[in-house]
Structures are given as C-alpha cells and as structure tokens.
Amino acid sequence: xxxxxGLSILDLLLSTLAGIFIGVVxxxxxxxxxxxxxxxxxxxxxxxxxxGYYLIEALHYSGIITLFVSSLILGSxxxxxxxxxxxxxxxxxx
Numbered sequence: 001x002x003x004x005x006g007l008s009i010l011d012l013l014l015s016t017l018a019g020i021f022i023g024v025v026x027x028x029x030x031x032x033x034x035x036x037x038x039x040x041x042x043x044x045x046x047x048x049x050x051x052g053y054y055l056i057e058a059l060h061y062s063g064i065i066t067l068f069v070s071s072l073i074l075g076s077x078x079x080x081x082x083x084x085x086x087x088x089x090x091x092x093x094x
C-alpha cells in the first residue's frame with residue numbers, strides 16, 4: 001500500500017515539475033522570438049503544450065497533469081508576450 005502511494009506522489013511530482021519546465025520554456029520562446037504572423041504564435045503555444053504531454057506520456061507519467069500545469073504557466077506568463085492579433089486568435093479558438 002505504501003509503495004503505491006509513493007509511486008503516485010512521484011508521478012504527480014515529476015509531472016508537475018515537467019509542466020512547470022515546459023510552461024517556462026514556452027513562455028521564453030514566445031518572449032524572445034519574433035513571429036511573422038498570429039498563426040505561428042498560436043501554433044507555437046499548441047505545439048509546446050502538446051510536446052510536453054507526449055514527452056511525459058512516453059516516459060509513463062501523467063501527461064494530463066503536465067498539460068494542465070504547462071497551460072497554466074503559458075496562460076499566466078505567455079499571454080503578455082503575444083501580439084494583439086494572437087490574443088484575439090487564441091481567445092476565439094478556446
């Protein structure tokens with residue numbers, strides 16, 4: 001019983017840390033990259049989040065938690081690095 005709880009906590013912790021890392025990297029990409037149009041910015045956000053999900057799923061941890069945490073980070077910090085056209089595009093897509 002204790003081993004199952006320990007593995008669950010490890011899964012939660014590693015998935016959360018991976019989500020934080022992916023979210024911060026995605027925010028930095030948005031901050032320091034110059035995009036040609038709103039589509040490329042929007043696509044970058046989606047690709048970064050999905051990449052984190054697939055990477056963690058391949059390592060057999062919780063991809064959903066990673067996706068949730070990275071989306072929170074990208075939504076909180078990445079939003080201010082987007083152009084106005086990208087903000088409108090993302091708001092309409094979500």
